[in-house]
Amino acid sequence: MLSKKNLQLNENGDLRHLLAIEGLPKRIIERILDTAESFVGVNEREVKVVPLLRGKSIFNIFFENSTRTRTTFEIAAKRLSADVVNLDVARSSTNKGETILDTIANLTAMHADMFVVRHAESGAPYLIAQHAAPHVHVVNAGDGRHEHPTQGLLDVFTIRKYKKDFTRLTVAIVGDVLHSRVARSQIHALTTLGVPEVRVIGPRTLLPADIERLGVRVFTSLEEGLKGVDVVTMLRLQNERMTGALLPSASEYFSRYGLTPQKLALAKPDAIVLHPGPMNRGVEIDSAVADGKQAVILPQVTYGIAVRMAVMAILSGSTR
Amino acid sequence: MTTGDLYLPAAEALFNDLKAQMAPAIAFDAKLVGVFSGGAWLADRLAAELDGEHEVGYIDVSFYRDDLSTSGLKSNVRSTQIPFSVQGAHIVIVDDVLFTGRSIRAAVNTLFDYGRPASVQLAVLVDRGGRELPIAADYVGAPLIVSRDLMLALSKDDAGKFALTTEPWMQR
Numbered sequence: 372m373l374s375k376k377n378l379q380l381n382e383n384g385d386l387r388h389l390l391a392i393e394g395l396p397k398r399i400i401e402r403i404l405d406t407a408e409s410f411v412g413v414n415e416r417e418v419k420v421v422p423l424l425r426g427k428s429i430f431n432i433f434f435e436n437s438t439r440t441r442t443t444f445e446i447a448a449k450r451l452s453a454d455v456v457n458l459d460v461a462r463s464s465t466n467k468g469e470t471i472l473d474t475i476a477n478l479t480a481m482h483a484d485m486f487v488v489r490h491a492e493s494g495a496p497y498l499i500a501q502h503a504a505p506h507v508h509v510v511n512a513g514d515g516r517h518e519h520p521t522q523g524l525l526d527v528f529t530i531r532k533y534k535k536d537f538t539r540l541t542v543a544i545v546g547d548v549l550h551s552r553v554a555r556s557q558i559h560a561l562t563t564l565g566v567p568e569v570r571v572i573g574p575r576t577l578l579p580a581d582i583e584r585l586g587v588r589v590f591t592s593l594e595e596g597l598k599g600v601d602v603v604t605m606l607r608l609q610n611e612r613m614t615g616a617l618l619p620s621a622s623e624y625f626s627r628y629g630l631t632p633q634k635l636a637l638a639k640p641d642a643i644v645l646h647p648g649p650m651n652r653g654v655e656i657d658s659a660v661a662d663g664k665q666a667v668i669l670p671q672v673t674y675g676i677a678v679r680m681a682v683m684a685i686l687s688g689s690t691r
Numbered sequence: 692m693t694t695g696d697l698y699l700p701a702a703e704a705l706f707n708d709l710k711a712q713m714a715p716a717i718a719f720d721a722k723l724v725g726v727f728s729g730g731a732w733l734a735d736r737l738a739a740e741l742d743g744e745h746e747v748g749y750i751d752v753s754f755y756r757d758d759l760s761t762s763g764l765k766s767n768v769r770s771t772q773i774p775f776s777v778q779g780a781h782i783v784i785v786d787d788v789l790f791t792g793r794s795i796r797a798a799v800n801t802l803f804d805y806g807r808p809a810s811v812q813l814a815v816l817v818d819r820g821g822r823e824l825p826i827a828a829d830y831v832g833a834p835l836i837v838s839r840d841l842m843l844a845l846s847k848d849d850a851g852k853f854a855l856t857t858e859p860w861m862q863r
Binding site: 410687 | 755
């Protein structure tokens with residue numbers, strides 16, 4: 372079986388599928404960020420479309436619901452002139468008993484060129500990439516607790532826009548790291564790009580036991596962890612993934628780990644605040660911070676389109 | 692830099708010829724749009740040395756090319772910058788080497804996504820023939836015959852002096 376890393380890259384070392392940030396070489400991440408920079412310019416024009424992917428068919432296959440991520444992938448594909456088909460598989464064939472691979476085989480028979488896949492099971496996009504026809508590219512749009520690579524890329528793209536140099540930054544990721552594929556992708560992207568200090572902050576029950584292995588510093592006190600940081604990423608408290616009693620209550624969580632203006636003041640004065648959305652105001656983030664000057668949450672959404680355009684364009688130009 | 696046994700003319704002399712052709716012909720306020728990278732350098736120099744008020748823009752044609760599935764996306768895409776209104780403007784596209792015409796087609800298509808110009812002309816330092824599309828330049832520094840096996844491009848040294856160089860085609 373191919374290793375995960377090999378599956379993403381072709382023989383020339385070019386990106387063929389985007390499945391995870393883990394194992395991606397720095398040059399690939401930087402190439403995506405640099406290409407996205409040019410797409411930011413396209414998105415600011417009156418005519419926001421380029422003809423690069425004319426005639427290509429991109430299928431958004433969401434085995435798990437997500438309005439925002441699916442929409443941004445759809446906009447990105449349309450701005451590249453690709454034809455986009457959205458499949459809400461969560462509500463269709465799989466409920467009738469069809470396997471993932473049969474679904475994929477059927478869509479490939481419809482001449483798909485790219486699959487954008489979200490699935491509640493970690494690793495599902497790998498399974499699809501392993502069985503995809505040679506000309507088909509796969510983008511992981513979030514798989515279980517594993518990774519959400521385009522989110523990680525848009526996070527570092529946003530950080531680069533505001534902070535320029537990664538090698539002098541301290542970045543804190545706050546909250547429900549245990550259930551967060553966003554956190555995992557961002558940690559891998561930051562460490563690969565040379566960020567010297569990545570901190571994760573949260574209650575022990577919401578931090579993976581072996582998280583230090585990823586090269587991060589662990590804090591259970593928000594006040595301690597925020598001291599002197601340049602970037603704060605707030606994670607969404609994922610109520611829908613909470614099965615056990617990991618937390619006493621949302622209000623107690625907010626009092627200990629919610630980002631208020633007072634707590635943000637412990638970070639550097641020019642620190643920026645990221646959030647992957649959708650936000651739970653009053654749970655992980657105070658409205659005064661979410662709507663404040665240091666928040667770059669809406670720019671993240673805007674840049675996310677350029678980053679996804681870059682990923683789709685680079686993948687479409689690579690061969691097996 | 693490999694030049695083989697080919698005699699390449701001095702790029703600075705070609706530049707002066709090109710400039711002399713353009714000076715009496717282009718509109719006083721013609722905008723100069725350079726195609727990255729060589730064309731961008733030429734557009735900058737022309738704008739500085741030609742009389743008149745010539746605003747400068749730059750185009751990277753990567754997102755408008757027709758060879759993505761065979762050649763892929765080049766690794767160092769630059770940002771297209773058109774800092775003026777294209778609508779109703781007289782525009783001269785500037786490039787270093789005119790060959791198949793595919794880059795110029797892509798440049799014209801890029802331009803039209805910014806507006807409807809009053810006119811578009813083409814100025815190139817070198818026309819090496821080999822056209823695959825019905826495209827011709829209005830101003831040409833010089834025609835030049837170069838083997839199809841070689842890529843011909845403009846380079847610029849630290850002092851800003853131009854030179855023509857050839858090398859085997861690279862993948863991407």
